[in-house]
Amino acid sequence: MTMSEKILSKKAGRRVYPGEHIVADVDLVYAHDGTAPLTIEMIEELGLRELRSRAIFTIDHASPPPNVDAAANHRRMRDFASRWGVRIFDVGEGICHQVIPERGLVKPWDLVIGADSHTVTLGALGAFATGVGSTDAAIAMLTGKIWLKVPESIAVKVDGTLKNHVTAKDVILEVIGRLGSDGANYKAVEFLGSAVEAMSLDSKMVLANMSVEMGAKVAMIPTDGRTSEWLKERVGHFEGIWPDEEANYSAFYEFPAEEIKPNVSLPNSVDRVAPVEEVEGEEVDLVFIGSCSGGRFEDFLLASRIMRGRKLKEGVRCITVPASKEVQMKLIDSGLMRSLLEFGCTVGPPTCGPCIGAHMGLAGPGETVVSTSTRNFPGRMGSPDSRVYLASPLTAAASAVEGKLTDPGRFLS
Numbered sequence: 001m002t003m004s005e006k007i008l009s010k011k012a013g014r015r016v017y018p019g020e021h022i023v024a025d026v027d028l029v030y031a032h033d034g035t036a037p038l039t040i041e042m043i044e045e046l047g048l049r050e051l052r053s054r055a056i057f058t059i060d061h062a063s064p065p066p067n068v069d070a071a072a073n074h075r076r077m078r079d080f081a082s083r084w085g086v087r088i089f090d091v092g093e094g095i096c097h098q099v100i101p102e103r104g105l106v107k108p109w110d111l112v113i114g115a116d117s118h119t120v121t122l123g124a125l126g127a128f129a130t131g132v133g134s135t136d137a138a139i140a141m142l143t144g145k146i147w148l149k150v151p152e153s154i155a156v157k158v159d160g161t162l163k164n165h166v167t168a169k170d171v172i173l174e175v176i177g178r179l180g181s182d183g184a185n186y187k188a189v190e191f192l193g194s195a196v197e198a199m200s201l202d203s204k205m206v207l208a209n210m211s212v213e214m215g216a217k218v219a220m221i222p223t224d225g226r227t228s229e230w231l232k233e234r235v236g237h238f239e240g241i242w243p244d245e246e247a248n249y250s251a252f253y254e255f256p257a258e259e260i261k262p263n264v265s266l267p268n269s270v271d272r273v274a275p276v277e278e279v280e281g282e283e284v285d286l287v288f289i290g291s292c293s294g295g296r297f298e299d300f301l302l303a304s305r306i307m308r309g310r311k312l313k314e315g316v317r318c319i320t321v322p323a324s325k326e327v328q329m330k331l332i333d334s335g336l337m338r339s340l341l342e343f344g345c346t347v348g349p350p351t352c353g354p355c356i357g358a359h360m361g362l363a364g365p366g367e368t369v370v371s372t373s374t375r376n377f378p379g380r381m382g383s384p385d386s387r388v389y390l391a392s393p394l395t396a397a398a399s400a401v402e403g404k405l406t407d408p409g410r411f412l413s
């Protein structure tokens with residue numbers, strides 16, 4: 001069995017096969033201020049009295065509230081959470097996909113449902129974690145179960161050693177560029193290989209996070225090496241997960257690590273991927289380092305490799321937003337906060353912020369953005385006339401120094 005088949009078999013209470021429809025037990029359901037309002041409405045409409053699943057709300061999308069509607073929405077969530085026993089991570093705690101695992105609330109073998117497409121991020125910890133709509137989240141909260149079709153699994157194997165200036169973001173962009181935005185539709189993407197194993201959990205979360213940009217139902221990564229250390233600190237005892245040696249993958253893709261270069265997604269589609277060196281030079285107005293895809297401690301550590309001792313190009317804004325309060329505190333404790341500020345960054349509180357164009361640094365008409373976030377759809381980060389390149393924190397930092405799209409290999413090699 002593949003990793004996802006193992007978890008679904010456990011949660012359905014019998015051996016399951018790809019293509020089957022099953023009803024599976026859920027360990028955790030979460031929703032945020034973008035999706036919880038409809039979940040709440042649905043739960044109240046059904047007139048039931050209790051939730052059968054562990055449920056969590058986060059206030060992260062329009063947070064702190066940029067307008068009165070958002071503030072009212074947050075109040076409704078707090079009110080519902082206290083009446084129904086839903087744990088809530090309020091303004092300032094950070095983005096759901098970061099806060100929930102950080103607090104030790106997810107472990108390998110869990111089945112996690114989130115009312116957000118990037119719930120797949122938690123596959124990096126060995127959980128079967130998938131995004132659903134608000135109403136499906138409501139039903140999962142009320143019943144403790146979810147209806148699912150068992151996905152086929154595909155393997156993405158990255159063997160070897162990445163170059164010094166190549167990151168997990170470049171790897172996942174490479175994969176998305178090859179497979180396309182629908183290349184993994186409803187598939188479980190399982191990441192294997194020595195380069196994946198060598199990655200920190202922060203990096204593994206980048207791989208899992210962006211798998212949904214090629215349609216993946218879930219992303220799965222074996223819980224080896226550094227992941228176990230991370231989990232031990234946070235969840236205590238857990239059982240790791242790995243695929244069987246004879247696991248049945250419907251496709252197998254190999255990516256030699258040495259061949260991967262710093263990549264970008266070109267405006268305005270995630271799967272239009274090119275090596276930065278081929279598209280360097282466009283003037284940049286805004287650099288964003290943040291989101292559930294590029295706002296972890298390691299992302300800022302990477303950016304600081306280039307920023308330290310240098311200055312932000314005049315006329316460019318560099319907005320940096322930690323993905324959680326824990327990341328924010330690590331930035332302070334490590335001295336990185338000072339480096340970011342000295343470089344010229346504007347540092348925001350933990351939130352999705354400009355990733356989804358809610359607030360805190362939108363792109364103006366005709367502006368060019370380099371962003372470590374997840375999506376560059378037209379108008380997502382501000383003006384419909386802005387152009388967004390998705391890139392690694394190294395490419396973002398190099399571009400902030402030069403004021404134009406720049407390969408980080410010019411600074412590090």
Ligand SMILES: CC(C)[C@H](C(=O)O)[C@@H](O)C(=O)O
Pocket residue numbers: 034035061115116117118131356374
């Ligand atoms: C608002 C929410 C439903 C959405 C998602 O599901 O991904 C958002 O987080 C995004 O990144 O586009």
Ligand code: SF4
Pocket residue numbers: 061095116118291292293351352355356373374
């Ligand atoms: S940071 Fe961006 S991609 Fe992640 S959940 Fe928030 S809006 Fe979605």
